[in-house]
Amino acid sequence: MRLPTVHCRQFEGKGxxxxxxxxxxxxxxxxxxxEQFFDREWLARHCDRCAPKRGQAVLFSNGDGEFVYKRYHRGGLPGxxxxxxxxxxxLDETRMWREFHLLDRMRSLxxxxxxxxxARCEKLSPLTYGGELVTEKIPDSQSLTEMLSRAPLPAEAWSKVGRAIAGFHRQRVYHAxxxxxxxLLTRAGEVFLVDFDKSEIREKLTARAALANLQRLHRSLCKLRRRLPVFHFAEDDWRALRSGYDAAVAAG
Ligand SMILES: Nc1ncnc2c1ncn2[C@@H]1O[C@H](COP(=O)(O)OP(=O)(O)O)[C@@H](O)[C@H]1O
Ligand SMILES: [Mg+2]
Known part of the structure; x- marks a missing residue:
């Protein structure tokens, strides 16, 4: 069994x-x-703007804190x-427990x-489960998708994204x-990664797995450029990201 960090507590909820x-x-x-974070009505009262839609992360506040709620789902193609x-x-092998502990471990790194x-894991039947995860909101942040649909990013920012990804690869993190x-990029120029469902810290991260991560990101940028009316992504941007990545990997 994976040992929870001292400040993690577990209990059986009402469901x-x-x-x-x-x-x-x-x-x-x-x-x-x-436990109230997982109550639909409570969440609808505390969330920003809209009522929680299915398959979408929800931003909400409680006291002084700002949080992000997500429900695990698979599939989800339109229609x-x-x-x-x-x-x-x-329990330790459930999606939410794995992501919760992985985030905790990556923060300690x-x-x-x-x-x-x-996080909550709910038994839906004797053999199946579903669940949710709540994380702290990264303040003043926007996803790369949101930023690029507004304006281009300077080469230095692309390089920083590359360096950030290399930092994860150095610690053998495979992002699925x-x-x-x-x-996510913050106003102060920091780079964060989110959504570690099915991701893991591998015993050894092969060059092939690291490259697969980068190729997936490249495909996602190309796809967004094809699909969105405005999306500022050029091959020079990718070269800047790669040079930041390669320099950070070489610096080891
Ligand atoms: N901790 C966070 N702080 C700020 N924004 C977040 C955070 N977690 C997720 N988001 C935003 O919500 C979106 C969806 O969350 P994500 O964890 O990627 O779930 P999904 O499985 O729906 O892709 C992300 O693309 C990001 O824009
Ligand atoms: Mg996501």
Missing amino acids: SQGKKSQIIYDSEIVGPDC RMVKRSYWYHD DLPVPRPVA DLNASNI
Whole structure:
């Protein structure tokens, strides 16, 4: 069993409609009442702007804190059923527990990721589960997708994104879905990565796996350029990202 960090607490929650649920939270930030974050009505009252839509991250505030809520789902192609259940094997192996602990571990390695706040795993049937994760909002941040649909980025910013990715690779982190929406840039120019579902710290991160991460990001940028009416991405930008990445890898 993976040992939770000292400030992580776990308890059996009430769950919705009589379902059994387990909750994990960071007791330095919230208390056991964080269970309310997973209540649809509570969330709708505390979220920014809109009511939570399915398959979308929700920004909400509680006291002085600002948080981001996401529900795990698979599939989700437009018009298709969004499936929210997974086969249950062991709590530590659930998507939300893995992502919660991975974020915690990456933060202890000083990697720029959001702080995990709470997660819930709900047994949907004896063999299946679903769940949610809440993280601390990265203040003053926008995703690369949002930024590039407004204005181009200077080469230095692209290079910084490359250096940030290299920092993760140096710690053997494999990001399972490195795309432009999972890269956040703050107003102060810091780069954060989010959305570590199915990601992992590998015993050894091969050059091939690292390259697969970069290629996925490149494909995502090209796809957005094709699909969005305005999207500032040119091959020179990619070269700037690669040179930042390569320099950071070489500096080791
Ligand atoms: N901690 C965070 N702080 C600020 N924005 C976030 C945070 N986590 C997610 N987001 C925003 O919400 C979007 C969706 O969250 P993400 O974790 O990527 O879930 P999904 O599985 O829906 O892609 C991200 O692209 C990012 O723009
Ligand atoms: Mg995402």
